[in-house]
Amino acid sequence: MAKIKHIAILINNTSKTQKLVQQFLKNHPVPGCETLYHKKGMLFARSEIERFMDEEERHDIKILTQHMRQPLKTMSSGEQKKALLKYLMRQDPNFLVLINPFDNLDAESQSSFRRELNNISKSKTLVQVVSRLDDILPMTTDFFKLDGSDLISYPSPESFWKENRHDSIAFSGSIPPPMKRANPTQPELVSFNNVSVSFDGRKVLDGITWTIKQGEFWQLMGPNGSGKTTLLSMITGDSHKGYGQDLTLFGRKKGSGESVWDLKEKIGYFTPAMMDKFRGYHTLENMIISGLHDSIGLYIQPTDVEKKLARQWLNLLQLTNRKDDLFKSLTSGEKRLVMTARAMIKHPPLLILDEPTAGLDDTSATFFIALVNKIANESDTAIVYVSHRNETGLNPQYNYILDMKETGSAGKVEILENC
Numbered sequence: 090m091a092k093i094k095h096i097a098i099l100i101n102n103t104s105k106t107q108k109l110v111q112q113f114l115k116n117h118p119v120p121g122c123e124t125l126y127h128k129k130g131m132l133f134a135r136s137e138i139e140r141f142m143d144e145e146e147r148h149d150i151k152i153l154t155q156h157m158r159q160p161l162k163t164m165s166s167g168e169q170k171k172a173l174l175k176y177l178m179r180q181d182p183n184f185l186v187l188i189n190p191f192d193n194l195d196a197e198s199q200s201s202f203r204r205e206l207n208n209i210s211k212s213k214t215l216v217q218v219v220s221r222l223d224d225i226l227p228m229t230t231d232f233f234k235l236d237g238s239d240l241i242s243y244p245s246p247e248s249f250w251k252e253n254r255h256d257s258i259a260f261s262g263s264i265p266p267p268m269k270r271a272n273p274t275q276p277e278l279v280s281f282n283n284v285s286v287s288f289d290g291r292k293v294l295d296g297i298t299w300t301i302k303q304g305e306f307w308q309l310m311g312p313n314g315s316g317k318t319t320l321l322s323m324i325t326g327d328s329h330k331g332y333g334q335d336l337t338l339f340g341r342k343k344g345s346g347e348s349v350w351d352l353k354e355k356i357g358y359f360t361p362a363m364m365d366k367f368r369g370y371h372t373l374e375n376m377i378i379s380g381l382h383d384s385i386g387l388y389i390q391p392t393d394v395e396k397k398l399a400r401q402w403l404n405l406l407q408l409t410n411r412k413d414d415l416f417k418s419l420t421s422g423e424k425r426l427v428m429t430a431r432a433m434i435k436h437p438p439l440l441i442l443d444e445p446t447a448g449l450d451d452t453s454a455t456f457f458i459a460l461v462n463k464i465a466n467e468s469d470t471a472i473v474y475v476s477h478r479n480e481t482g483l484n485p486q487y488n489y490i491l492d493m494k495e496t497g498s499a500g501k502v503e504i505l506e507n508c
């Protein structure tokens with residue numbers, strides 16, 4: 090029997106990924122991948138999960154969760170991915186096109202997902218479309234890179250690895266100062282004392298005790314479904330689960346009449362999903378200034394001082410000459426830098442970055458991490474960085490690790506060397 094081919098396509102910020110994926114799925118020939126022509130292919134991608142979520146929400150059509158009570162939307166990323174893979178395998182395709190399959194998965198879910206794909210690879214071709222070299226599976230036989238619309242094929246795995254392994258990036262310049270000296274904040278920004286959360290009678294968080302102080306740099310870690318998002322949503326005011334519990338946010342006890350707006354004012358927040366919510370018809374300068382007004386995009390005339398500050402940020406990000414370009418014209422790596430600058434321009438007491446490098450290629454992720462380390466070193470802002478990946482180069486002082494148990498996740502503090 091002929092050996093099954095497995096394809097890896099490395100993508101970057103310029104890649105016309107959707108176009109290529111459609112070529113595979115619609116059975117148009119792809120040079121170098123002729124064996125898949127006229128075969129049945131199916132797509133494993135975040136966008137598919139969102140599509141099924143939309144079907145559930147808008148039309149009440151349950152496809153991935155046919156025999157489950159829990160809506161797809163409230164499942165953890167790992168649970169959603171498992172449900173999608175199960176569904177795709179029931180359709181018995183000849184090949185699967187997987188776009189960044191390990192994004193948003195914790196280490197344990199990644200290994201079990203890798204094992205599952207390894208099993209599937211014995212009978213089906215895998216086409217991995219990935220932005221990170223570490224995600225390429227070992228059984229890969231054919232290597233490509235997608236530059237713009239050009240699919241470049243490599244004669245051997247060695248030639249692929251030699252060309253694409255990258256060096257680390259140095260960052261230069263300083264974090265621009267705040268527009269005005271902040272009122273001294275209390276040293277304790279967030280304090281959970283024995284806080285627990287349940288959904289439908291099932292405990293998700295059990296007795297969380299965690300204090301975040303001014304200027305600290307935390308990484309929040311835990312397997313998929315351990316309650317990271319739930320924990321963050323209590324800090325940002327997006328969940329009511331904190332009421333009636335011993336939770337103090339920026340010096341005020343939860344439930345003592347604070348508004349969500351009071352909280353949002355003190356928090357800079359970025360998660361890649363935020364970028365799906367707007368079309369990007371604002372200039373880079375206005376996007377950054379909008380962080381001072383807690384809007385996404387600017388709807389009032391900026392002052393000269395605001396413009397000057399935005400330019401200092403653009404300078405740091407090496408985007409000075411593009412201040413009048415539209416946000417939508419940026420690559421996804423550049424967009425995330427600008428969104429982080431937007432979140433940081435007011436030097437909030439707390440900056441939350443929720444899986445900020447998901448989907449980025451290695452070079453962009455390295456650049457992003459350099460910016461985060463810089464913010465941690467040069468500002469009084471405390472950072473909570475949520476990631477499943479042990480990001481090379483990220484220098485948090487502490488890990489807050491959620492240990493998932495039947496009785497709900499318990500939290501553990503790990504003090505790191507950078508402290």
Ligand SMILES: Nc1ncnc2c1ncn2[C@@H]1O[C@H](COP(=O)(O)OP(=O)(O)OP(=O)(O)O)[C@@H](O)[C@H]1O
Pocket residue numbers: 159163164165166167168193288289293311312313314315316317318319320
């Ligand atoms: N509104 C809700 N109703 C029911 N269950 C929920 C709800 N919100 C979250 N859950 C459940 O709580 C658990 C924790 O979810 P949460 O999204 O906080 O985990 P997470 O650690 O952020 O996961 P991931 O890393 O995959 O994003 C999951 O099992 C999820 O299914």
